[in-house]
Amino acid sequence: GLTGERIPKHVALIMDGNRRWAKKNGLPPMSGHAALVPRLMEVLGLCCIWGIKVLTVYAFSTENWIRPQMEVDYLMELFESLLREQLEDFMRNEVRVSIIGDPVKLPISLQKQITKTTETTKNNSKLHLLMAINYGGRADVLQACRNMALKVKDGLVKPEDINESLFNEELETSVTEFPYPDLLIRTSGELRLSNFLTWQLAYSEFYFTESPWPDFGEKEFVMALQSFQLRQRRFGGQDK
Numbered sequence: 001g002l003t004g005e006r007i008p009k010h011v012a013l014i015m016d017g018n019r020r021w022a023k024k025n026g027l028p029p030m031s032g033h034a035a036l037v038p039r040l041m042e043v044l045g046l047c048c049i050w051g052i053k054v055l056t057v058y059a060f061s062t063e064n065w066i067r068p069q070m071e072v073d074y075l076m077e078l079f080e081s082l083l084r085e086q087l088e089d090f091m092r093n094e095v096r097v098s099i100i101g102d103p104v105k106l107p108i109s110l111q112k113q114i115t116k117t118t119e120t121t122k123n124n125s126k127l128h129l130l131m132a133i134n135y136g137g138r139a140d141v142l143q144a145c146r147n148m149a150l151k152v153k154d155g156l157v158k159p160e161d162i163n164e165s166l167f168n169e170e171l172e173t174s175v176t177e178f179p180y181p182d183l184l185i186r187t188s189g190e191l192r193l194s195n196f197l198t199w200q201l202a203y204s205e206f207y208f209t210e211s212p213w214p215d216f217g218e219k220e221f222v223m224a225l226q227s228f229q230l231r232q233r234r235f236g237g238q239d240k
């Protein structure tokens with residue numbers, strides 16, 4: 001089990017390996033994606049039990065649009081039904097839901113559901129779930145730079161005043177007061193960031209597991225957190 005101390009405040013999750021899991025189990029690729037809901041809801045429940053305050057999950061990247069249209073449509077429908085059907089659960093568990101990423105390319109029905117779920121859950125304070133849909137770390141940094149440049153141009157900000165906290169206010173993760181994940185977990189054995197939270201993950205602890213996302217449950221989550229609890233986070237400082 002987990003000891004009470006050194007529970008990460010903010011956990012980021014790259015939920016990867018759905019199609020390989022399906023293939024290994026002789027199932028169609030989409031059944032791997034279908035695991036998103038039960039797996040995510042189990043992890044959310046554990047975050048609430050353990051006192052984790054922010055969970056940011058990579059659901060769909062700016063690069064995932066190159067996938068077959070049928071798969072993209074399936075995923076968009078899956079996100080919409082998750083945000084609709086789990087709304088009662090989010091309210092009961094006091095989970096606030098925010099979506100990060102550019103909504104403009106998303107189906108209108110999903111955009112509407114995002115607005116509804118974001119609005120309905122906005123005062124919940126037990127856990128803040130940030131779902132990254134059509135999110136890209138570099139796109140996030142670029143849109144923040146554009147906004148900051150506009151503020152300088154409009155005389156609202158002086159270049160010399162631009163610091164980390166001011167820049168954080170322009171990033172998509174500005175919805176939370178803890179934008180820097182303490183722990184990043186990536187499933188399925190891939191050892192890369194895939195353009196997730198490029199700026200925010202600068203000093204995060206990374207944990208990789210061979211388990212594909214559909215197999216990621218309490219046992220795997222506990223192992224990731226126990227690994228985190230053993231880390232010495234020096235943030236570039238002295239060895240103690």
Ligand SMILES: CC(C)CCOP(=O)(O)OP(=O)(O)O
Binds near residue numbers: 015017020059064188
């Ligand atoms: C869209 C994304 C959350 C899906 C993650 O699983 P995946 O489709 O990348 O699965 P594979 O890495 O096994 O191909």
Ligand SMILES: [Mg+2]
Binds near residue numbers: 017018
């Ligand atoms: Mg993948």
